[in-house]
Amino acid sequence: xxxxxxxxxxxxxxxxxxxxxxxxEWERYTPAEHARWRALFSRQAALLKQRATPxxxxxxxxxxxxxxxxxxxxxxxxxxxxxxxxxIVAVPGLVPDEVFFEHLxxxxxxxxxxxxxxxxxxxxxxxxxxHDIYGHVPMLVHPVFADYMQAYxxxxxxxxxxxxxxxxxxxxxxxxxxxxxxxxxxLRIYGSGIVSSKTESIYCLEDSQxxxxxxxxxxxxxxxxxxxxxxxxxxxxxxFEQLFEATRPDFTPIYRELAQLPDIASxxxxxxxxxxxxxxPR
Ligand code: PHE
Ligand code: CO
Numbered sequence: 001x002x003x004x005x006x007x008x009x010x011x012x013x014x015x016x017x018x019x020x021x022x023x024x025e026w027e028r029y030t031p032a033e034h035a036r037w038r039a040l041f042s043r044q045a046a047l048l049k050q051r052a053t054p055x056x057x058x059x060x061x062x063x064x065x066x067x068x069x070x071x072x073x074x075x076x077x078x079x080x081x082x083x084x085x086x087x088i089v090a091v092p093g094l095v096p097d098e099v100f101f102e103h104l105x106x107x108x109x110x111x112x113x114x115x116x117x118x119x120x121x122x123x124x125x126x127x128x129x130x131h132d133i134y135g136h137v138p139m140l141v142h143p144v145f146a147d148y149m150q151a152y153x154x155x156x157x158x159x160x161x162x163x164x165x166x167x168x169x170x171x172x173x174x175x176x177x178x179x180x181x182x183x184x185x186x187l188r189i190y191g192s193g194i195v196s197s198k199t200e201s202i203y204c205l206e207d208s209q210x211x212x213x214x215x216x217x218x219x220x221x222x223x224x225x226x227x228x229x230x231x232x233x234x235x236x237x238x239x240f241e242q243l244f245e246a247t248r249p250d251f252t253p254i255y256r257e258l259a260q261l262p263d264i265a266s267x268x269x270x271x272x273x274x275x276x277x278x279x280x281p282r
Contacts, residue, residue: 020099023106024090026072033115034069040121040130040196041067049202050282053181053188055145055240056195059138063176066102070115070129076137079251081116084146089135094126098160102151119180122198125228135192136176144240145190148247149176155251164255167221171247174220174235180204180212181237186213186279191234205279210269214274218254223264232266236276 014023015067045067048057060066063079073088080086088104091110103110111132116124124131139145152172159168177193187205195201211233213219221236237243264270 019089020091020095021089021110022092022113022154024073025071026074032118036115036118036121037130038067039230041134043198044134044195044201046133047198048189048195051189051201051205052089052195053183053190053217055142056138056190059135059141062141063138063210066134070191073111073133073158075100076133080137080140083141083254084143084148086140086149095166096183097156101153101156101160104149105157106153106233107146107150109136109149112135131192131196135196139176139190139192142240144244148240148244149246151244152176159251162252162255166256167258169253170221170223170225170254171217173225174223175237175243178204178225179237179243180234180276181239182276186235186278189238200230206281210234210277211269211273212276212278213269214276215242215246217272218258218262218271221254221258222261224266226266 008246012046016022019092063071063076067075077087080088081189086109088111090113091109093112095103095110099201100110109132112129113129119129140149152168155168156165156238159165175191176192179186179189179191181190189195189204191199193202194204210231213233213235215235216239223233225231243252250273269275
């Protein structure tokens with residue numbers, strides 16, 4: 001059976017607007033699609049209880065509706081606008097960088113509507129609604145992280161003009177998508193790409209293979225990344241204020257400085273790296 005919507009499959013009824021947004025058309029999801037959401041949701045709930053950062057779990061809790069099935073963005077938006085004045089907008093798939101940044105800069109998070117197929121429960125290369133909503137939206141409930149995401153959007157528009165998007169994109173990758181945070185109880189996950197993945201939520205914290213390195217803005221901006229397998233390294237923040245403050249300065253001189261320096265392979269360890277120990281296996 002074809003899913004009612006897939007990136008290459010049946011098109012939404014409405015044409016995308018000038019800003020690339022569409023209607024979610026929540027009524028069109030099938031019972032099988034809602035069941036896949038529930039399966040993904042309960043699997044992650046069990047894994048993340050002791051692995052996700054408390055701020056993520058609190059955000060998920062506050063959004064409330066997410067356990068029943070694919071959420072109706074209109075309902076999520078009622079909670080989200082009250083919490084941090086963010087809003088979810090639906091898009092058909094990946095949007096141009098400029099469009100993406102413009103939405104973020106205006107506190108709008110773009111989310112895809114389709115859900116992965118039954119065969120893709122363990123791995124999907126492109127973002128689907130489970131990744132975009134379950135993975136990203138709980139952190140948007142957190143005031144400091146919500147401001148960081150908006151600042152990133154504004155920074156993205158600037159980086160585009162300066163030709164420094166590869167450097168800025170690495171910051172997004174190693175924080176928003178694959179970030180780890182130190183807590184009193186040990187390392188925890190806040191990155192959306194991890195929390196929406198069963199296998200990587202265990203690997204990133206407990207496996208001896210990857211390097212875990214203390215947050216360092218310039219180091220991150222020089223570090224390459226892989227999009228199609230587990231990460232070779234993760235960067236660890238101490239708290240969200242640290243992340244926000246470290247990224248507050250104008251990046252223009254930093255981009256100029258980094259243009260003189262070589263990139264760093266994702267599996268490399270440098271003399272100045274502060275390595276963080278893995279959590280013991282659970
Ligand atoms: N301070 C950054 C700049 O001048 C903007 C930014 C903030 C980028 C937070 C990313 C994250 O470009
Ligand atoms: Co994402």
